[in-house]
Amino acid sequence: MVALTFLAFAALFAPSVTAAPAQAFSVPHVDPTKFLCQLPILKKWVCPLKGTAALNRQTPCGTAGGIQDPQGAYRFVVKYGNAARWAPSTVASTWALPNGFTNTSALPLACPQPGLDPSNYSEDCLSMVLYVPPSLSLTSSAPTLVWVHGGSFVVGSATGVGLDGSKLAIATNSIVAVVQYRLGALGFLAPNGQNNLGVKDVITALKFLKTVIPSFGGSSSKITLAGQSAGANMIRALLAVPSASNLFRSAILQSDPMNFGFIGTTTQNTLISNFTGQVNCSGGDSACLNALSTDTIINEGMNVFSWAYILDPAAGRNQPLRPVLDGSLITSPLDSTGSFPAVSKPLLITSVSNEAGPAIYGGFPALPENMFAPLCEATFGPERAAIVVAQPLYSPVPAADGSIDARAQLQQVGTDYLWRCSGWTFARSWVSHGGKAYVGEYIVGATYPSNDWVSYCAKAGVVCHEDDIQIVFGTTPNPTSAQSALATEMQQRYKAFLSSGNPNTAGVASWIAATATDVHPILLGGSGEAILGACDPSFWGSGVQYDYQFYAQ
Template structure:
C-alpha cells in the first residue's frame, strides 16, 4: 500500500509538472502544446513513460480530450488545436532521391521543424515557388476529434490528394480535415507522396505509390494512442488520388493495410501504364535533364529545378511521346507485374476481391477540360474533328451514328458543340469506365456503391470558368469541399448535402455500408448500376453507360491501347 501510495503521489507531481504551459483555447485558431522542461529534460515524456507501466496505469487518468501530447511507439507526438480538432503533422517516411522510402522510426515534425503548428512543405512540382517544396516531403497531417481517447478504437480515413500525379499537397484547398473528423468520429489523415518524375519516372517504378504504402504502415503501427484503430483504415481520394487507390487495390502487398475505399472522380478510362509506355516517358525525361539511365552520378546531381521542368515537359507532351499515355494524366502508376499485378479493368481476368467501395463521379467531369480548349461557343460542325482528334475515327463514327449524344443547341438557337463534347468526355474518361469497374468489382466478390454528385461547391481552381458557377453545373473537384465540409458560406442545399455525405462516410468508415438511419437508401450495385443522386432528386440516367455501348461498341482508352 505504501509503495502504491508513493507511486501515486509521484505520478501526481509529475502530472502537475508536465501539464501544458498553455491551455487550449477553442476561440483561437491554433494553440501550440508545450510542456515544462527542466534543464533540458522533458517531464511530459517521463509522465507518459511512467503511465505506460502496468503498475502505474490505474493511477494515471486518460489523456484529456484536447490532449496535444501523445506518447506513440516511436516518441511523443505534439500537436495544435486547429479549426475544432487536434492536428498533428509528422514525417512518416524518408527517402533518398530515386530510392524507395523507409518508414520513420522516430516521431518528427516535417522538414525538421520544431513548432507543432508547422505544416509540411509540398513535394517538388511545377507551378509552385521552390521555397514551398522540398524533396523531404513524405509527411502527413492527422486531424483527431477532441473527444477521442486512446481506447476509442475509432476508424481512420486516409485522404490522397489529386493533381494528375504532378501537383498537390496536404495544403490543397479544402483539405482541412477537422470538420470531417468531428462529424464522422474518425481520425482523418491527409498524406502526400513523391510526385512527377521523382515519384514515377525514376530507375524504379511506382515509388510514389510505394510511399503511400509506407504511410499506411506508419499509421497501422502508430495510430492507436490517438484513439484510432489500425485495422479500420479506409482510403479515400479524388482524381489521381482515386487512381492511386485503385492501384493499391491491385497491389497484393497493400491489401492488409486497409479495409475499404472511396474513389472520387477516378479517370479510369486511361488505365494503368505498361512498362513499355512508361519507358518512353522515362527516356523523354532523361533527355530533358541530359542524363543516361545508367549514370547514377548525373541523376543524383541533377538540379531540382531541372527535374521539375522536365516533369512539366513530359506531362504536357505525354500523348505525343506515346499516344497510350493520354492527354490528362500521362505520368501515372505502372502495372509492373510485381507491385501492381492486375489492370483491374476489362482487358484481363478480374481477380477475386472483397473490400467495400464507394465509387462516385460529378455531373460535369469534363467541363474544365473542354472549356480550357475552347474559351467561346463553337459550332456543331466542330464536334466531329475535335472528337476524331481525341478518340480516333472509329470511335467517333460510332458515336455520331448513334443517338446517345444528339447535337445540342442552346435555347436561343445558337450552336455550341462544347455541350455535347463535355457529355462525351465525362462518360468516356470518368463515368462509364467507373461503372464498368463497379460491375466487375461486385461480380468478383466485392461490394460497390455508385453515386453521382449533382450538387457541389465551386473549387478554387474552377473559379476561372464561369460555367462551373452556374446552377446545375458540378465540375471536376467540386465535390471536395462538400466531403470535407469546408465550403465557404454554404447554401442551405450545400449544407444539407455536406451533412448527408459526412453521415454516409461515418457509416461507411465503421461498417463498410454508407446507409444509416434517416438517409435515403443507397443501393449496392449489382450487374445493374443504380447510382445515388447526391445533392439532387430524380433518377440518374444510365443510358450512355450501357455496357453494350461504352466498353464494347466504343472501347475505352485502356482497351484501345492494350493497357
C-alpha cells in the first residue's frame, strides 16, 4: 500500500513526456522528495529519519537503540548470535545489547584472546557494530559492507584500532557492519569434532543482518563482505561454502595470506589431539571441557599455535589455526589442489607493497647476505629454497652505503609467496571459472599502530601489512595529502563496487579487470600497474610450489 501511494504521489511531480518548446528562461529543478517529505503518510518511509526516530529503529527482532557516532553516522551495537562453548552459533531472535549492557553507547567486549585483561573479553562475544549514514531513509535500499577483522584468528575485535566505520559509511552511503567471531581454540580447535565454529559465527552474523538491515535503510540482497589478512582468509572460506552463497553478493579481500590454503582435516586432528592432551580432557568429556577456565583455553590454544609447525609442517608457522577444508561446510580448496568450482561473484583482491615487512624487520636484526639461503631453506625446505635463492629477482639489494642486508631479499620473498603472487594466482583461477576480479597493490599506506615499533615500516615508500586498514576506513590520524587522496579514492571505488560490483567510477583512473593471463594489478596511490616480477605463473605456483601445493592440503 505504501509503495503504491508513493508511486501515485511521485507521478504528480514526474516530468511530462511532452517536450516543451524552447524558452528564453529555464525552469528550476523541483526535487519531489521535498514535497513527499511533507506528507505524513510518506515521511517515515522516503525521508531520512531524525532525532529519536533515527536512534530507535523498529526491527523484526525488537527496538534497536543507538547513538550518533562522533564522526557523524548513527551507531548501533547488537548481539547477533548465541553459542554454548564449542557449539555452533544460532541467530539471535531478539535485539539485545551485547554482554548484558543497558547503555547504547557501550561497545561490545572482545572474544577471548591473549594480551587482553579478562575484564575486556567474554565468551559471550558474538556481537557487531552497525554504522548507518544519516542520509538513508527506510526505502533507500542501500548496500551493506560487512567488515571481518583480521588477527591470525587469535586476536582482534569489532572495536579494533581504525575500525570506526562512520566515515566509511557516510562516504559510501552504505551501512557498515563490523563483526567479531570466536577466536583461537574456542573458534578453531573444538575438541568435540565441531570444526569451523568461527566461520559459522560469521554465517550467523550474515543471517541476522539479512533480517534486520531493511530497518536501517539497507537492502538484504546488497551485502558485500570485506576484510583484511585473516579476515580476508575468512571471506575466502565463505566463498567455498555453498550454503552461504546467497548471504552476500560480492567480496573484498585485502592482504589474504593465500599461500597457506585451508587446513586439512588430518592436520587439524593433530592440532586438536595436542590441545586435548595439554588440557587433559578427552574430546568427548564435555564436563571436563566445560570446566576449563577461559584463561586455560587461551593459553593452551596459543601453545598449539606456537608449536603447530613442529607438530605438522602443513599447519604453517604464522596462521595454523584457520578454516578447515572439512568437505561438508567448506567444500572446495579454491586452489589448484582440487577441482575449482564455477563462480560468479565479483571480487576486489588487494595486497600492500611490503606485506612481510613487520615479520622480517621486526623479527630479525640486520642479516649478512650469507644468511639468506639458510633462512630460505628453513622456510621452504632444500628443494624449493634452491630455486628461490637462484631467482635473479631475489638477488642481494645493496643499500646506499653499499652494505647488504639479507632482510631486504627475505621481505620481498615473503611478500611474494605469502600474499602477492598467491593472490594473483587465485585471481587468475577465479576469472577462469566465471567470476570477475579486480587486483590492486597499495603503494601508499598509513602505519598501523601494531607496526609502530618496526622502524622499517615508517620509512618513506614502505607499506607494511595492515597499513591499508586506516586508508579504507578514513581513520588515519593527521593524514598526509597522499593518504587523504587515496582514502577518498578508495572510498569512491568501494561505493561503486558495493552498488555495481565494479570499482570504476568518474574521477579515478580506470581499473582493468583481471583476465586468466593478466591480472592487471593497479597501483593504489600511484599510477599504472605493478610489475609482474616473480609472480609469473611459471615461477610461484609452478617452479616453486605454494605451501598448499607442497603439503598437499
